Amino acid sequence: xxxxxxxxxxxxxxxxxxxxxxxxxxxxxxxxxxxxxxxxxxxxxxxxxxxxxxxxxxxxxxxxxxxxxxxxxxxxxxxxxxxxxxxxxxxxxxxxxxxxxxxxxxxxxxxxxxxxxxxxxxxxxxxxxxxxxxxxxxxxxxxxxxxxxxxxxxxxxxxxxx
Amino acid sequence: xxxxxxxxxxxxxxxxxxxxxxxxxxxxxxxxxxxxxxxxxxxxxxxxxxxxxxxxxxxxxxxxxxxxxxxxxxxxxxxxxxxxxxxxxxxxxxxxxxxxxxxxxxxxxxxxxxxxxxxxxxxx
Amino acid sequence: xxxxxxxxxxxxxxxxxxxxxxxxxxxxxxxxxxxxxxxxxxxxxxxxxxxxxxxxxxxxxxxxxxxxxxxxxxxxxxxxxxxxxxxxxxxx
Numbered sequence: 414x415x416x417x418x419x420x421x422x423x424x425x426x427x428x429x430x431x432x433x434x435x436x437x438x439x440x441x442x443x444x445x446x447x448x449x450x451x452x453x454x455x456x457x458x459x460x461x462x463x464x465x466x467x468x469x470x471x472x473x474x475x476x477x478x479x480x481x482x483x484x485x486x487x488x489x490x491x492x493x494x495x496x497x498x499x500x501x502x503x504x505x506x507x508x509x510x511x512x513x514x515x516x517x518x519x520x521x522x523x524x525x526x527x528x529x530x531x532x533x534x535x536x537x538x539x540x541x542x543x544x545x546x547x548x549x550x551x552x553x554x555x556x557x558x559x560x561x562x563x564x565x566x567x568x569x570x571x572x573x574x575x
Numbered sequence: 576x577x578x579x580x581x582x583x584x585x586x587x588x589x590x591x592x593x594x595x596x597x598x599x600x601x602x603x604x605x606x607x608x609x610x611x612x613x614x615x616x617x618x619x620x621x622x623x624x625x626x627x628x629x630x631x632x633x634x635x636x637x638x639x640x641x642x643x644x645x646x647x648x649x650x651x652x653x654x655x656x657x658x659x660x661x662x663x664x665x666x667x668x669x670x671x672x673x674x675x676x677x678x679x680x681x682x683x684x685x686x687x688x689x690x691x692x693x694x695x696x697x698x699x
Numbered sequence: 700x701x702x703x704x705x706x707x708x709x710x711x712x713x714x715x716x717x718x719x720x721x722x723x724x725x726x727x728x729x730x731x732x733x734x735x736x737x738x739x740x741x742x743x744x745x746x747x748x749x750x751x752x753x754x755x756x757x758x759x760x761x762x763x764x765x766x767x768x769x770x771x772x773x774x775x776x777x778x779x780x781x782x783x784x785x786x787x788x789x790x791x
Binding site for chain 1: 747749751752753757760765767768772775778779782784785786
């Protein structure tokens with residue numbers, strides 16, 4: 414768990430900046446149809462916003478963004494959105510991930526694929542963001558056994574050698 | 576001759592990067608430096624694919640009405656771009672798992688230098 | 700040995716098609732037996748098939764979506780692996 418930064422300037426500026434980064438991440442996901450972008454890049458940007466808060470506000474204060482316990486289940490939800498989109502097309506008689514097979518009245522097949530791609534990009538973005546946050550949280554977590562070895566090869570619990 | 580160099584200099588720069596990464600993985604004894612060598616190697620391969628997707632006088636693979644899409648000469652090849660996009664994300668995942676393993680090793684043995692690590696593993 | 704390897708790779712690149720040549724085999728419309736090549740096919744048909752201008756997005760989420768599903772599962776597995784390596788006490 415990271416500690417909050419001691420500088421007020423860093424905390425205040427990073428709070429404002431993190432929102433801008435997350436907004437840009439959502440823009441990159443949604444506008445990925447018309448410009449370079451998409452789920453992977455937008456997910457990485459969203460994770461960058463969360464990790465900036467983790468490093469400056471401290472791990473405890475930034476749990477309201479994506480909490481440590483919720484990260485892995487949310488990544489599973491993102492992957493399941495992706496797989497579920499494929500299963501829906503199977504239910505309508507198409508191939509796996511063949512979005513054009515879903516009959517939506519009044520909408521042509523390419524436009525159905527357009528919205529299928531958008532849904533899948535959201536799933537990718539959610540999975541990538543939460544997986545990156547989970548990896549970061551695991552790396553800064555304290556040693557679960559509490560008997561870490563220091564650089565000289567001594568157990569932390571044993572008294573220093575003379 | 577100049578034209579020949581102009582066609583291939585990018586590949587040679589990428590090969591230089593690849594060999595730097597291989598040197599890091601083979602010669603350095605610190606596990607952290609080995610992981611950094613692996614990252615350099617990975618990025619060299621990503622750059623190789625992106626360089627291979629390049630075409631002179633072509634634009635990015637986002638459809639523009641000014642460039643007809645019937646003629647593939649107008650657009651860069653989008654397939655290597657897509658493959659490398661996913662490869663970058665998988666690379667991040669690999670680096671994450673590698674760092675997690677290094678953290679676990681450091682907690683148990685207190686070092687990432689290979690000779691010291693082997694000695695401590697033998698003495699346990 | 701590394702220098703030998705470098706020399707081997709440089710020797711190999713001389714036989715590659717020149718960088719940026721639109722007539723290279725991977726950029727052509729048809730290969731030597733007359734089948735369509737993937738890159739040119741995606742350029743020509745991406746907008747017709749999915750109404751999306753960005754070809755990379757169409758390939759990522761439509762033509763090669765099963766591949767992308769595999770990538771997402773790899774990222775998810777990496778997250779679970781870090782959890783299992785570094786947070787083992789929860790399961791002891």
